[in-house]
Amino acid sequence: MKVETKSRITVFILAALVWFALTDIKDFQEVIAGLVLAAVVTLLAGKFFITTTKQRGVPHRIIAAVRYFFNFLWEMIKANVHVAFIVLHPMLPIKPGIVKIKTKLTKDSAITILTNSITLTPGTLTVDINPDSKEIYIHCIEVHATTVDENTQQIGQRFEHILAEVFE
Amino acid sequence: MIRETLGMVFIFIGIAFDFLGVLGLVRLPDVYNRLQAATKCVTFGSAGILFGVFLINGFTSFGFKALLGIMFIFLSSPVAAHAIARAAHRGGIPLTRESVIDEYAKDKELK
Known part of the structure; x- marks a missing residue:
């Protein structure tokens, strides 16, 4: 997998998790809003999270x-x-x-x-x-x-x- | 019950360190030493208060906001201290008379 794709996927998952931790989820709408926001964050800043591949795991x-x-x-x-x-x-x-x-x-x-x-x-x-x-x-x-x-x-x-x- | 007591203990420790930080801000001689008190004690104090809030509220959205607050304080307060110290030095504010060494000024003259 390319480094940039990997970085974007990681950022998307992390952003969504932070959103779920910060909101009391009572409704399905809140989940959708969180996913949309996570996607926006991923588009704007996703490629900066992982920049090189490492030797160590x-x-x-x-x-x-x-x-x-x-x-x-x-x-x-x-x-x-x-x-x-x-x-x-x-x-x-x-x-x-x-x-x-x-x-x-x-x-x-x-x-x-x-x-x-x-x-x-x-x-x-x-x-x-x-x-x-x-x-x-x-x-x-x-x-x-x-x-x-x-x-x-x-x-x-x-x-x-x-x-x-x-x-x- | 135990959780609330522990939370209160952390909040009181935080307030104590915040107080010491403010005391340092008044007592220490120049801007650089004052920043030392302001970054260390106040960061630790505020983090203590927020951690106490987290303990009392547990893993709710409120508690997570407190944890996130700790993270942002840890990231932003050293950067702010660095920016203030650098600006003060570039603006020509001298170190206090008790200072023993200033390598930064020495290197700046060389450039």
Whole structure:
């Protein structure tokens, strides 16, 4: 099957499922409206969902995604307790600065998820990306290291290897 | 019964973190540090409140809307923070005096 057809079918099924979850279905008309809307979404944006064929199977990637989700949830809880501690501390123990890290991920979607995760985890906030050299500028509330390699190790690598399994 | 109690617990945790986020917004020194408090605590707080709503309502259309809300907050709040931080830096707003390093400014001068 062609990649684009596969992508459109997936989008149609997902859109229809979201509609069924969001509406209390009491009537057959609501089902028809949902299918029509799912078809419109598929026509407009269907081909962007799956863009390449992967070597690894879908189940493997779904397991990696679930692992990533729980890993991320744990990091996020730590982040919140950390920032809450800083905010409540009478002396405000901060040492802010903007540092730079490198990423090995190549796909746009993977980099987007990586930067979003960085923003939501301990004391770090993505400021900008240089797409050519794959460098990410990150504002840290507490700077621990000043070299690019050390920061890559500390900030990026927690998520990078799992994301590589999910997306590439 | 247990579901409602758990839901309430999540809503209270959410409100507590929202409060801490707002406190951080007032106490921290510059726009970048304030964004840290605003994105982390407030995202987590709002997600907690919505998850509590989901627990109380269960798998109904109302509960699913709350879950979908969590997803959209997780996707949109980091992007908004990135846009604000980048705009602030490009607009020439300096980092607070306690800052130790600014690689972004260094690289911008090189270009």
